[in-house]
Amino acid sequence: MATTVMEKIGRIFINLQQVRQVPQLLREALPSLPATLCDTEVPQFFREPYINAGYRPLHQSWCYYFLSLFQRHNETINVWTHLIGALMVLIRMAQLAEMVDFLNDPHSWPLLILLISSLAYMTLSATAHLLSAKSELHNYAFFFLDYIGVAQYQYGSAVVHFYYAIEESWYTWVWRIFMPIASFLCCLSCLGCCYGKYQNYSLPHWVRKVGQVVPSALAYAWDTSPVFHRIGLWFLSWGGDDSGNDQSLAFHCGQVFFFLSSAFFFTHPVPECLFPGHCDFLGQGHQVFHVLLTLCTLFQIHASYLDYLNRRQLYAKLHGDNEALLFVVLYVVTTIICVQIAAYMIKKVSRLLKCKEKEK
Template sequence: MATMVMEQIGRLFIPLQQVRLVPQTFAETLRSTAHTLRDTEVPGFFRERHIHSGYRPLHQNWRYYSLSLLQRHNETINVWTHLIGALAVLAKAARFTETVDFANDPHSWPLLILLLSSASYLTFSTVAHLFGSKSELSHYGFFYLDYVGVALYQYGSAAAHYYYAIEESWHARVRGLFMPVASFLCCLSCFGCCYGKYRNYSLPSWVRKVGQVVPSAVAYGWDTSPVFHRFAVWFESRTRGDFRSSPALLFHFGQVAFFLSSAFFFTQPVPESWFPGHCDFLGQGHQVFHVLMVLCTLCQIQASYMDYLSRRELYVKLHADGEASFFVALFILTLVTSSLIALYMLEKVKRLVRYKEKLSKE
């Protein structure tokens, strides 16, 4: 009996010794990864304005870029901000399952679409910033995936705002039109972003930026119009003395404020333009944009959840039976269409890359 016990202890002790070696092995693995490069050492396509160092070398194996998740480079913060954001969204979704019956309550499906689309765009962005430095084709491919995620998030925002946040007067104006238009604008936004990326070499940077920002701005204005109209109704009720308060409004204000602030940092390279070469790891405007977008998303999800709980009598009256199922079907159609747009543009990129490689060999 004693011998059997000692054998079991010995078997347990061996795996524990191996586990103790994991941190040392992992540290050695990280030390074996390639060093980062200066901007002059990578192709111009991968250079970011005012970022002088921290670039990862191209054409490494997938393991290298996976391990760079824990390495210091100029994309580290971009990766982690949206990775943490995705985990926060999943944590919220898990907590909502305690009070929301997503399986059996069709009225909860727009909220589920918002959660899925939010987690998708944050995850796709994380993947793009982590693996986009492998090659030119990988850069295009992963960021086209990122743009598909953005289109889905725009659709999820529209679905939640139209279903839960809308007032009766605005619903009467856009009923039957709102979600099809939202889906079209999402796909248009995806195309604008993909095409602007494709014409990276041949168009001035401001033209590309306009091509990417304008469709997204139009989509945002339409998708958030129920919230803006609700703000107007709330303000009017205050001026008349007929004050109608809603706890969700604070989070709606938050999501709009965070989004508009993020738009500034997306379009303007600050503060790195003020301190060139000093924001290579931390302090880039795109990093601030990421943080603000995460905060916008979390406020939006919380506002939609609170509206789902407190405005049920209104949205059950406004939305006919089967409308939530239509939203799900349109979500799938938007996903398929935006994916096809990304794949079409990726094929154009492949031809461009092959043409450039042929020229370099001649």
């Protein structure tokens, strides 16, 4: 018995020693990484407004770009913000799996879609920011994957808002059309983002931004309309008997606030436009956007979980027994269509880059 215990303690000690060697191994590997470059040393395509340095060199090995996760460059914080966010969603998913019967309760499937889509968009975003510097084609391809993640997260938001958050008065107006329109807007958003990225050379930056933002704004307005309607009813009934009984409403207000705040930083290069060259590593508006969007997602997940717990009598009445399965199928179909859109745009990009190469 004592021998067995000592063997286990010895194995634990060896494992701890191996873990302690990880930082040393990283320090040995990182100095061999190529130094970052200033904006004039990389092609125009890769330059970001007001970011003067911290660009990674192109056409390095995949090992370099993966190891650059631990290097100081102008995408480091963008990668880590969504990696940490994905870890937080994964932990929340594990917690909810202990309290919610995702396997046998069809009414829980919309919540599961939100969790999966949240994890996917953060993971794909982190991957895009980490690996897109390898080449121009890879930059397009990885950010097209990022746009697929955004589109399917829009669907996840729509389905939980329609299934759990909606009030009966709004449901009677939109129940036939809500999810088909939400699915269409997800695909439109993916197409708009991909096409705006594709037109990187031929359109001004603000035109490309509008092409990406407008479809996503339409999708957000539609997907979140049940929440806006519910918040409006709550304000109209302020002081009534039920005004303080809605536990999830504060989290819904929080998710709306964080999303609208994140949209500001996505569309405006603040604060780097105020301090050009001083936000190359930390302080970029896109980094703030990532943090605020992660907070929005976490608030949204908790609000949807509270609605799942507390509004079962309402949503069980509104949605039939097979409706949750239908929404799962529609989620898969929507994601497949978005993947096809991205694949088509990658082919167009590949042909474009080949033509540009021949012209040189």
